[in-house]
Amino acid sequence: MTEQTERPVKKRRKGKGKTSVTLDDVAAHAGVSRSTASLVVRDSKLIPKQTHKRVRASMQALGYVYNQSAANLRTQKTRTLGMVIADISNPFYAVLASGIENECGDKKFMTIFADTAESVEQESRIISRLIEHNVAGAFLCPSGENSAKNLEALEKAGIPVVLIMRYLEDISASYVGPDNHLGLRMLVDHLAGKGHRDIAYIGGPPRKSSSRERYEGFLSAMKRNDLEVKDSNLRASAISRAAAMSEALELLQREDRPSAIICYNDVMAFGVMLAMLKCGLTPGKEVAVVGFDNIPESSLWTPSLTTVSIDAQNIGRLAAAELLARISDPDRQRQRIIVQPTLIARESS
Amino acid sequence: MTEQTERPVKKRRKGKGKTSVTLDDVAAHAGVSRSTASLVVRDSKLIPKQTHKRVRASMQALGYVYNQSAANLRTQKTRTLGMVIADISNPFYAVLASGIENECGDKKFMTIFADTAESVEQESRIISRLIEHNVAGAFLCPSGENSAKNLEALEKAGIPVVLIMRYLEDISASYVGPDNHLGLRMLVDHLAGKGHRDIAYIGGPPRKSSSRERYEGFLSAMKRNDLEVKDSNLRASAISRAAAMSEALELLQREDRPSAIICYNDVMAFGVMLAMLKCGLTPGKEVAVVGFDNIPESSLWTPSLTTVSIDAQNIGRLAAAELLARISDPDRQRQRIIVQPTLIARESS
DNA sequence: GAAGAATGTTAGATCGATCTAATTGAAATG
DNA sequence: CATTTCAATTAGATCGATCTAACATTCTTC
Numbered sequence: 001m002t003e004q005t006e007r008p009v010k011k012r013r014k015g016k017g018k019t020s021v022t023l024d025d026v027a028a029h030a031g032v033s034r035s036t037a038s039l040v041v042r043d044s045k046l047i048p049k050q051t052h053k054r055v056r057a058s059m060q061a062l063g064y065v066y067n068q069s070a071a072n073l074r075t076q077k078t079r080t081l082g083m084v085i086a087d088i089s090n091p092f093y094a095v096l097a098s099g100i101e102n103e104c105g106d107k108k109f110m111t112i113f114a115d116t117a118e119s120v121e122q123e124s125r126i127i128s129r130l131i132e133h134n135v136a137g138a139f140l141c142p143s144g145e146n147s148a149k150n151l152e153a154l155e156k157a158g159i160p161v162v163l164i165m166r167y168l169e170d171i172s173a174s175y176v177g178p179d180n181h182l183g184l185r186m187l188v189d190h191l192a193g194k195g196h197r198d199i200a201y202i203g204g205p206p207r208k209s210s211s212r213e214r215y216e217g218f219l220s221a222m223k224r225n226d227l228e229v230k231d232s233n234l235r236a237s238a239i240s241r242a243a244a245m246s247e248a249l250e251l252l253q254r255e256d257r258p259s260a261i262i263c264y265n266d267v268m269a270f271g272v273m274l275a276m277l278k279c280g281l282t283p284g285k286e287v288a289v290v291g292f293d294n295i296p297e298s299s300l301w302t303p304s305l306t307t308v309s310i311d312a313q314n315i316g317r318l319a320a321a322e323l324l325a326r327i328s329d330p331d332r333q334r335q336r337i338i339v340q341p342t343l344i345a346r347e348s349s
Numbered sequence: 350m351t352e353q354t355e356r357p358v359k360k361r362r363k364g365k366g367k368t369s370v371t372l373d374d375v376a377a378h379a380g381v382s383r384s385t386a387s388l389v390v391r392d393s394k395l396i397p398k399q400t401h402k403r404v405r406a407s408m409q410a411l412g413y414v415y416n417q418s419a420a421n422l423r424t425q426k427t428r429t430l431g432m433v434i435a436d437i438s439n440p441f442y443a444v445l446a447s448g449i450e451n452e453c454g455d456k457k458f459m460t461i462f463a464d465t466a467e468s469v470e471q472e473s474r475i476i477s478r479l480i481e482h483n484v485a486g487a488f489l490c491p492s493g494e495n496s497a498k499n500l501e502a503l504e505k506a507g508i509p510v511v512l513i514m515r516y517l518e519d520i521s522a523s524y525v526g527p528d529n530h531l532g533l534r535m536l537v538d539h540l541a542g543k544g545h546r547d548i549a550y551i552g553g554p555p556r557k558s559s560s561r562e563r564y565e566g567f568l569s570a571m572k573r574n575d576l577e578v579k580d581s582n583l584r585a586s587a588i589s590r591a592a593a594m595s596e597a598l599e600l601l602q603r604e605d606r607p608s609a610i611i612c613y614n615d616v617m618a619f620g621v622m623l624a625m626l627k628c629g630l631t632p633g634k635e636v637a638v639v640g641f642d643n644i645p646e647s648s649l650w651t652p653s654l655t656t657v658s659i660d661a662q663n664i665g666r667l668a669a670a671e672l673l674a675r676i677s678d679p680d681r682q683r684q685r686i687i688v689q690p691t692l693i694a695r696e697s698s
Numbered sequence: 699g700a701a702g703a704a705t706g707t708t709a710g711a712t713c714g715a716t717c718t719a720a721t722t723g724a725a726a727t728g
Numbered sequence: 729c730a731t732t733t734c735a736a737t738t739a740g741a742t743c744g745a746t747c748t749a750a751c752a753t754t755c756t757t758c
Contacts, residue, residue: 020425022714033738038716048736065506066481069421070714073743076369078418080461080482088450089662094443101437101464105471110478112429113462115450122454129459132415133429157414270649300619300646313438371744382708387746397706419744422713 021064030058041066072134081111081323082130082138084123088115091295092312093141096164099316100139107324109136124150131157137323140173142166160326162319167209174326176319176337178310180210183341184217185224186308187262187290190343192225196260196288200233202247202272204264211236214264214292233258237268244271245278252279252287259287260349266291266298266307273301273348288349303347310341370413379407390415421483430460430672431479431487433472437464440644441661442490445513448665449488456673458485473499480506486672489522491515509675511668516558523675525668525686527659529559532690533566534573535657536611536639539692541574545609545637549582551596551621553613560585563613563641582607586617593620594627601628601636608636609698615640615647615656622650622697637698652696659690 027037032055039047040055047055058064072078081104085093097113104111112135116123123142127150130138137160140151148168154161161173191199201218204211222229235251237243244263251257252275263269269291273283283289284303291298294309318337326332376386381404388396389404396404407413421427430453434442446462453460461484465472472491476499479487486509489500497517503510510522540548550567553560571578584600586592593612600606601624612618618640622632632638633652640647643658667686675681 020714023716024714034715035717035738035740036736038714039737041715046736051736067422067483067714068481069418069425069427069483070743071716072418073416073422073745074714074716076418076743087447089440089444089447091438091440091443094440095438097462098436098438098464101462105464108478110461110463110482112459113446113450114459115447115454129457132417133459134416134418297646297649300649302651369744372746373744383745384708384710384747385706387744388707390745395706400706416744419713420746422715423744423746425713 020067021062022067023064025062026055026058026064029062030055076134078134078136079109080133080135081109082127082133082135083111083113084116084126084130084138084140085113086116086118086141088113092293095312096316096319099313100320101316102313103317103320104324109324120147120150123147124153127153130154131159135159137161137327139164139319139323142168158330160323160330162323162326164315164319165210169209172334174322174334174336176315176322177210177339178315178341179338180213181217181220183292183308183310184214184262185221186341186343187292187306188218188221188225188227190306190345191260191262191288191290191349192227194260194288194349197227198230198233198256198258199227199260199262200230200235200251200258201262202235202237202244202251202264202268204237204239204268206236211264218262230258237264239265239267241267241271241274244268245275248272248275249278252276252281257287261287261289263289263291266293266295266305269305269307269348270297270301273305284348290349294344298344299346301348306346306349307344308341309344310339315339369416370411371416372413374411375404375407375413378411379404425483427483427485428458429482429484430458431476431482431484432460432462433465433475433479433487433489434462435465435467435490437462441642444661445665445668448662449669450665451662452666452669453673458673469496469499472496473502476502479503480508484508486510486676488513488668488672491517507679509672509679511672511675513664513668514559518558521683523671523683523685525664525671526559526688527664527690528687529562530566530569532641532657532659533563533611534570535690535692536641536655537567537570537574537576539655539694540609540611540637540639540698541576543609543637543698546576547579547582547605547607548576548609548611549579549584549600549607550611551584551586551593551600551613551617553586553588553617555585560613567611579607586613588614588616590616590620590623593617594624597621597624598627601625601630606636610636610638612638612640615642615644615654618654618656618697619646619650622654633697639698643693647693648695650697655695655698656693657690658693659688664688 023034023037027034037055040052100111114126116126138154139162141164148171151161151168151171151173163173163175165177167175167177203215206212219229235247237247248261248271261272263272269289272289276283276287281287291305291307294307298305298307322335322337372383372386376383385396386404389401449460463475465475487503488511490513497520500510500517500520500522512522512524514526516524516526552564568578584596586596597610597620610621612621618638621638625632625636630636640654640656643656647654647656671684671686
């Protein structure tokens with residue numbers, strides 16, 4: 001049998017000439033094996049810098065582009081994270097995302113954002129897709145209670161998850177969120193310090209963990225300050241200016257109207273302020289109003305709104321750090337990271 | 350040589366039992382070939398529904414998870430888009446992103462977001478990474494002039510690009526953005542209609558395409574209305590409240606102060622309003638102020654701000670539609686899609 | 699009933715990087 | 729000098745889906 005020196009001429013694709021340069025091509029050009037070239041792209045210390053330089057030069061010369069897809073298949077890993085958010089258009093999440101980017105960006109991780117539009121089915125569809133994409137980890141801002149199932153799917157697929165802002169009971173994921181309890185204590189203490197004794201609370205929808213925590217925080221802070229909580233001063237409302245406004249109107253039109261109103265968040269506080277204007281009251285004068293979140297508008301209103309600030313950027317950074325840690329050490333204990341809020345005292349109180 | 354009936358027993362990985370179920374497993378379970386199973390996952394019409402159902406059942410039974418990475422390698426394609434933004438924390442981009450999600454979400458495309466933090470080097474690093482990831486297409490909100498190079502890299506890699514908001518000359522990418530020219534005409538017409546004759550313009554940084562367009566729009570609209578443009582009434586400023594405020598102070602303290610001021614955008618208009626308050630003037634009374642963008646705050650200020658609204662959500666949707674079209678038809682002509690702004694007349698004018 | 703079309707299915711090669719285990723040659727050791 | 733150790737390199741298998749080209753069957757059609 002004659003050795004036909006059959007060189008398996010690298011098949012150039014199609015007519016287009018649009019072949020991608022592979023590690024094989026680089027290796028041939030540099031006079032090394034593909035294995036060596038592979039070690040070079042990954043900056044392995046097994047390769048002496050002599051060889052390293054030569055191979056890098058070949059890459060440059062040929063216009064080599066690393067093929068992530070191939071690497072992903074082989075290693076059964078990706079350097080991609082998933083971020084599942086209820087509503088991207090909410091500026092809070094935008095800032096959160098920037099915190100995450102900030103922490104992950106340089107670490108060669110890319111982030112896939114997906115919007116569930118507050119729907120659990122949508123969320124589950126997105127999560128299956130993230131699993132198919134084999135993301136290295138995921139941030140999750142749960143849509144509702146039953147997203148527990150979705151979360152399980154992720155964990156079962158071996159994908160570490162960090163919950164943000166909304167906590168889910170009985171779930172073994174990490175969590176990063178604000179200390180709602182403390183936030184409310186700050187507000188109550190602040191108002192009590194200003195001499196307010198008759199404080200009302202307009203809370204958010206009770207199904208959310210943050211609603212519950214803030215509500216409980218309010219009650220316990222009132223108790224600490226030896227202040228009475230009248231049942232008539234406790235209200236729940238949807239998270240919208242309009243809803244809060246109608247709640248506030250009822251409170252304000254009473255004979256014994258409260259001297260201060262704490263709201264679940266800033267948006268609702270704006271509703272309350274509008275209600276006051278309607279009643280001919282000046283927020284911060286006859287009745288104090290305070291909110292929660294410190295969204296950008298809160299400094300712009302007249303009067304400006306006293307509120308509690310939770311640093312979304314910071315939460316994003318912490319969540320990212322935690323997720324990256326879990327990724328590099330899968331056996332790492334799940335953390336529950338609580339971020340301290342800060343009181344921003346302004347004119348409305 | 351005895352045939353050892355060596356069945357290459359499917360290698361179950363590691364001790365963990367954490368093997369992934371592959372199409373081979375599904376095929377074996379359903380009693381078909383891998384090829385058939387593959388056609389089934391992709392809902393090919395070549396497969397009769399009888400077989401389809403059986404294979405699907407096997408997938409269900411085995412807990413099969415589609416491996417995107419493998420498909421990506423084989424097909425040399427991904428169903429991933431890249432979105433490169435200068436600053437995610439800007440709420441405008443958040444809304445834009447939600448528009449994009451809205452349009453792409455159901456089409457099985459996922460979007461990778463990346464923040465360039467307004468840096469061109471960062472941008473170029475991100476773009477190489479997107480190319481390595483082999484994204485099917487990309488949205489790009491250019492950081493500056495020299496991002497032209499980055500854009501070329503994408504186009505050279507055969508990745509269709511849609512520019513958003515900021516246009517780059519001499520570049521063959523699609524573009525979606527507002528009609529800045531028309532927007533300014535609307536503002537000028539509006540003010541002229543109210544009887545203003547002495548109108549000042551505080552523009553943005555001249556390097557940006559939108560700055561130039563709005564500036565030119567202003568000039569041409571003034572001409573159309575037969576209004577004189579005083580040089581002293583033309584100013585440029587950085588995009589910040591403070592910068593615009595100091596520009597406005599100079600304008601307002603003049604003997605012949607203008608009766609109306611048009612600002613490059615809303616943020617700067619707020620600065621101008623603050624300057625007026627400082628001078629003891631009421632915006633909308635002695636002097637009118639108008640902005641551009643219609644950011645959420647503009648309805649909240651007192652007085653509320655007259656402005657021109659560009660629908661970010663809509664721009665996102667259009668950009669996504671255009672990108673998807675380019676992806677499915679690479680030879681499609683590049684579009685330049687200009688979105689009509691709308692005038693929002695409020696109290697400040 | 700033979701030729702052709704249509705339908706359903708499949709074997710085997712393939713995408714491009716990574717990993718394992720092995721090989722080489724040189725240096726170090728006894 | 730024989731043996732071990734080490735650094736540098738590499739051949740070949742592998743990840744899991746997709747694609748090409750073919751193979752069986754069954755169904756038409758004249």
